[in-house]
Amino acid sequence: MYNTLSRSKEHFKPLNSPHIGMYVCGPTVYGDAHLGHARPAVTFDLVFRYLAHLGFKVRYVRNITDVGHLENDADEGEDKIARKARLEKLEPMEVVHHYTVRYHRNMDQLNVLRPSIEPHASGHVIEQIEMISTLLRKGYAYEVNGSVYFDVERYNGKHHYGVLSGRKVEDLVSNTRELAGQSEKRSSLDFALWKKAEPSHIMRWPSPWSDGFPGWHMECSAMGCKYLGDQFDIHGGGMDLLFPHHEAEIAQSTIANGKAPVRYWMHNNMITINGQKMGKSLGNAMSLDDIFTGTHPLLEKAYSPMTIRFFILMAHYRSTLDFSNEALQAAEKGLRKLLAAADTLKQLTPSEDAVIQGIENILQDCYTAMDDDFNSPMVIANLFEAVRIINSAKDGSLRLNAQELKLMQQLFEDFVSGILGIIPEGAAGDDKLVDGLMQTIIELRQEARQRKDYATSDKIRDNLASLNIEIKDGREGTSWQVK
RNA sequence: GGUCUCGUGGCCGAGUGGCUAGGCAGCGGUCUGCAAAACCGUGUACAGCGGUUCGACUCCGCUCGAGACCUCCA
Structure with a gap:
């Protein structure tokens, strides 16, 4: 698998085989899930399913972020969730729960398996406070006016802040703008571990330093450590999280636990829409419900959850993926063809005088493709070779012997429904x-x-x-x- | 401005130093009462310019273009 740390493909060796620990950054539940949530969810669902298929015992942890985080506009430190809550006159936890439920529904529609553990940041404030205390004790953090910051320059003395993202502290310093409201920090690179809450801030917890909330990167470090240990195998997330989020995680965990927290970092690439970055400001942000119902103005029609899943898997996870009506319709037709063949396969009967069709090679090639950094598009290409054989067998231009027919069934069971997670939608055929x-x-x-x-x-x-x-x-x- | 990624045929999207990716669309054919589906056949694709090489889409350099991050937030 490709490891962002080394920027190359590495042979994957679990720390405690057959057990594997995997942590993936989950959603912030203050709004409906959109395309940007679907990609990592499907990507790491594929990883989870494949590793489990190979016989590993995977503990998959994906967090729910539901504590204080800043809105990206000029809200001056107001909690995202608190802000939404005030607007809608709901309890913060009510908002969080509402969107968590909706997120789960969308993920179920995409046939994304639930993680082994789905910890909430709000339920792990104590662990986060403990970790911050450790960092303070070790001298890598400092308190100012009830807020605690991580001392990046001190860290960089012995370690390399920027190993993951390929950045150098000197470059970062020279490129950083001075922003108002940052005067508490010793250096602009330092990041918050604990923030003191403003009076208007609804979501707050007591701590040794102030009533406030944990800083942005704490939850992943604390919860990853709690459920997967000081050091675990895989940490995943979107490429946009690479810096500073994951870089900060490495720094604080390395100090707190005395070792680098993660052995293999995996990052999925982003999604573009008609060649453009997806963003609220561009007016092309689409929620998953928009897509499933076809209500978004950019969409010509609705696209089913399975179409979206298949479409995501048709591209390699490290490539950008471009959404357009044309591309989605192509995916939709391809998916229909694949599922129709899966159905046809059930009706095929073996024949004695069959010529060997090489199903074993197709199956083997699918494993080879998955073993090469989870190359799902390559798997799909191989599956369409199998589709051709199935359809030819149906109309009699080819024959399959009992052994190959069995391999074919295994191929579809393992790869189509098991690993890719592609299953028929609706009530067709099973009634x-x-x-x-x-x-x-x-x-x-x-x-x-x-x-x-x-x-x-x-x-x-x-x-x-x-x-x-x-x-x-x-x-x-x-x-x-x-x- | 800095760091990094990428630029493949009408569209989406794999991959490799010389040998077919695949899907969708198109074209021709088979089948069919017709259509659809399916099957068979079909495309001088690898941004541009140099260089390395017997040979580059694949390696190196430059140019042009696109994107991500560099700030709080996920």
Whole structure:
């Protein structure tokens, strides 16, 4: 896997095989989940599923950020969640819970597995305070007016602040602007460990220094350490978190625990929309619900959660991914083709005189692709090779022997639904009543066709089409599929 | 301005020092009552300019272009 620390691909060796500890930065629950949340969630879901598939026992920790953080506009230190709460006249925890529930629903729709532990920052203030105390005791932090800051220059004496992001402290210092309200810090590079709360601040906790709230990077360090230990295998998140968030995590954990916290850092790339960065200011930010319902003005239609998942997996996680109607529709059709083949596969029967089709190689290539830094697009390319074989087997131009048919079933079970997490949507095909009705309808249409009563057969087909049911006449009979 | 990433055929998107990625769209064909689906065939793609090399889309340099971060926040 590619390790951001070394900027190269490394062979992955777990610290305590078969156990693996993985921490991923989760959402701040003050608004609906958008595309920027879907990408890391799906990316690390893939990692989680694959490592588990290989037989590792993975403890996957993904946090919920629900404590004081600053709004990026001119709110002068007002807590994001507190601000929203005041506006909507709700308790902060009510807001947090509301958006947490909605986040979970969206993730379920995307078929993202729940992490092993999903700790809330607000539930770990004590751990964070303890860690800050340790940093103070060791002399790498200082208190000013009830706030505590991390001393980056002192840290940089013995360690390298910037190992992850490839930055040098000297460069950072010379490039930093002086901002108002930062006078408490000794250096502009220092970051807050604890912030004293302003009187208007609703979310606050008592601490040895002031009533306030933990600084931005504390929660990940404290909770990662609590559940995964001083040092763990994988830490993931978006590339935008690389600096300063992850850099600060490394610094504070290294001092507090005496060793670098993480062995492999993984960062997923960002999403663009029509080639442009997604952002509120650009008016192209899309929530997942916008996409699933098709209500966003930039969308020509709704795209299902599984389409979005498939689309994300069609690109490698370290590449930027561009959203456009054209690209999404391509993904939608590709997904339909893949799922239709999965369905067809169930009906195939083995034949004795089959020529070997090389299914074993396809399966092997899928493992090779996943082993090479989780290359899901390569897996998908291989799966479409399998799709071609399945469809050819269906119309009789190819045959599969029992052994290869079994391998094919294994391929789809393991890679399509198990590892990629691609499963059929809606109630198609798994309902006995619907199946029976459809069978009857198809038979009636077949009889009409035999009588050359095409008016009737076409009417049946058209009426079903208006219900989004597609009729497919093949050599071996007629099948149907929900579009 | 600094650090870093990237620039692949109509669109999305893999990959490699010489050998087919894949999906979608297009074109031709097979099948079909027709259509759809499926299958078969089909594209002088690798930003530009130099250099290294027997050979570069793949390595090096420069130019142009795009993006991320450099500040509080995720």
